[in-house]
Amino acid sequence: MAAELPIPIYTNLNDLYANLGTTLNHAERWNTLVEEFEKRYGRKPEYIARAPGRINVIGEHIDYALFGVLPTAVERDILIACAPRSPAKDKEEAYGEVVANNTHPKYTESQFVPEKKAHSSMFKGISDSEPGEDVVHVEQWHLDIDTSQLRWESYIKAGYYGVLNNFFAPADTDAKPVPMDMLVSGNLPSGSGLSSSAAMVVGSTLAFLAANGKLEDANLTKGRLVEIAVENEKRVGVNSGGMDQAASVISQPGSVLYITFYPKLSATPTSLPPRAVLVVANSLVVADKAVSAKWCYNLRVVETLVGARILARHLGVKLDDKEKVTYREVVGRLAEEKKGEEAGKGGGMEESRLKEAIQLVLNEVDHLKGRDEKDGEGVSMEEMIELSGLTADAFNELYLSWVEVEADNFKLYRRAKHVLSEALRVLEFSDICQKGESETVLQELGTLMNESHKSCNDEFDCSCPELNELTELARQSGAYGSRLTGAGWGGCCVSLVAEDEVESFLQKMKAGYGRFKDLEGEALSEALFATRPSSGACVFKYTE
Structure with missing residues (x-):
């Protein structure tokens, strides 16, 4: 290895x-x-x-x-x-x-x-x-x-x-x-x-x-x-x-x-296909992670972990009261994954079985909606604790004692939709790469990147207006696909571009994104650059 x-x-x-x-x-x-x-x-x-x-x-x-x-x-x-x-x-x-x-x-x-x-x-x-x-x-x-x-x-x-x-x-x-x-x-x-x-x-x-x-x-x-x-x-x-x-x-x-x-x-x-070049564009929006973590990154971690416990209970997966189970572990237990064995991307099961198990759990995410929830707006703290099957003290000890979060509603349903669908997109992206190189392959990879960004924005709420603007500009400028990279809420996007289109793509991005227009030399090359793996x-x- x-x-x-x-x-x-x-x-x-x-x-x-x-x-x-x-x-x-x-x-x-x-x-x-x-x-x-x-x-x-x-x-x-x-x-x-x-x-x-x-x-x-x-x-x-x-x-x-x-x-x-x-x-x-x-x-x-x-x-x-x-x-x-x-x-x-x-x-x-x-x-x-x-x-x-x-x-x-x-x-x-x-x-x-x-x-x-x-x-x-x-x-x-x-x-x-x-x-x-x-x-x-x-x-x-x-x-x-x-x-x-x-x-x-x-x-x-x-x-x-x-x-x-x-x-x-x-x-x-x-x-x-x-x-x-x-x-x-x-x-x-x-x-x-x-x-x-x-x-x-x-x-x-x-x-x-x-x-x-x-x-x-x-x-x-x-x-x-x-x-x-x-x-x-x-x-x-x-x-x-x-x-x-x-x-x-x-x-x-x-x-x-x-x-x-x-x-x-x-x-x-x-x-990656030989003609594929990755272009990184910095939105020049810096998220203050230390300040925003309690309603951004840390909150997403808690929503993801709690959602996994609730779905596990719904699906009949056995849990310990003190266990912070993850979605991957829920998927594995549901599929009766063999412990201690590895089989490529699937861990202790074949990749096809892993995909089936992820899809099975994804089909059940509606169960994460609250009694009166519509359109994934979230559940209250009280209802989330009730769905977890834990007492308030046990819940706080397991999920809130080690991290600071701030929210009125916890969007368990939408976070689960992103996590599980993104896990499938990763497996699919890897499989498509193994098909070799063709225009169709590059288009399929780009489609998955676009779907990923849409999910990050719509379901996980980790994009920002500037990143949305950049990714849309990238598609209009000739990218097969474009998505945020990194935690989000600012930072960079990555675009998949054909090798012979890189120079014209960079020019269009510089001209089209307002924050790039006054940048030159090293300042521009740090904010907008092509790279091969x-x-x-x-x-x-x-x-x-």
Whole structure:
């Protein structure tokens, strides 16, 4: 499987560039980064770590329902040049010291040193009758990360944490990380839904592994790097299901990545038709996720989880009172899915059976409507608790104690319609890709993308007027299909465009969307750009 492959380490730039795509001048960026590193540090870097951003081609807001999604890495990326330094002989704390700079002028230099800190560990004696005892004996690595204001170096530190705690046992006095210099460069616009934060964490994790000679570790597969990066990103307060990191690490050139989260995280490449080019357009609307989460993202998660419980009860699926069951788990239990087995996209069942089971549950979503509900306007908190079969206290503990939401009505019916139909669209999209290339194939893929956006807007309420305007303009400008990508409520859309139509398409989009008209140069290229599915994260090692 793709997740079991090692991290690519290149020593020839031509081989590396051949895997990145064709729409950007990658060589120029890499050469500029090397020259800038040499100016700042007086020597050339020994490694450059690359981690791309990602777009989700189809499959929005269904990962936390544990259904498969189809993201891909984009050509735009984070590059981190780095080189170890010799520690000062009279300065013990210099071990592991990092001097981090960023080529963007708005980011200032950061220097930090990891510390070993002891903490108390409670353990019980050999006999159960013996009392517990506090013993201070455990050391862990520590780096200060202020999650209240996410500075750029916080993501660098997050990557360092995973390397320290996985590859440098604090109790081992001989295991010392090297001091190092690094220079970060990126052409991924932040806050646009292209997962620049995940790319930064993946890239920094790779840079620290490379500088410390840990890349050849026998257990460091792509899948293992994804796991480490997911844990690392939690250090900056981001809880991720793994889609962003998996797309950044495991993606292959020319392919979308079918990522499934059930029964475990796995990734399978699926080739896009050769003529297919993806064009990303930023609405330039930035959703303040920290402020809006309680009536946007967090609310959708709760509505989706509660809907799954209610439908499970209606369909006679057995549940534990303390179980936050997902729609994917409901589908599996209904179809008597075999535990511990995997069969391609279907998890523990064949894909055809998975589709049938999803459709069966989708046919029952009317049951999520309240007694007097019309047109999916939602149910009250009281009626939702009643439908769940739980007491108010048990419901609050299971669904509301860990997240803040704000709503008068909970639109369980509409959310379920989107999640289940989107899960089917993802499977269908992947199947169509395997038909090869023809005009009909591209049209069919575009139709699924259009249906996905309509569902995101109408059923999941996660679009916005600007994204609707952009996707409609994209279709009028020649795209086979266009849809929002990322969580929504702002950010980007992705359009499927034929290779020979890309230039005229970009011109029409620039002329047609008001927020693009005054943009030129790099500002425009960050907001509107074409990309081919790119390869995942890698490291270049200088051998001279």
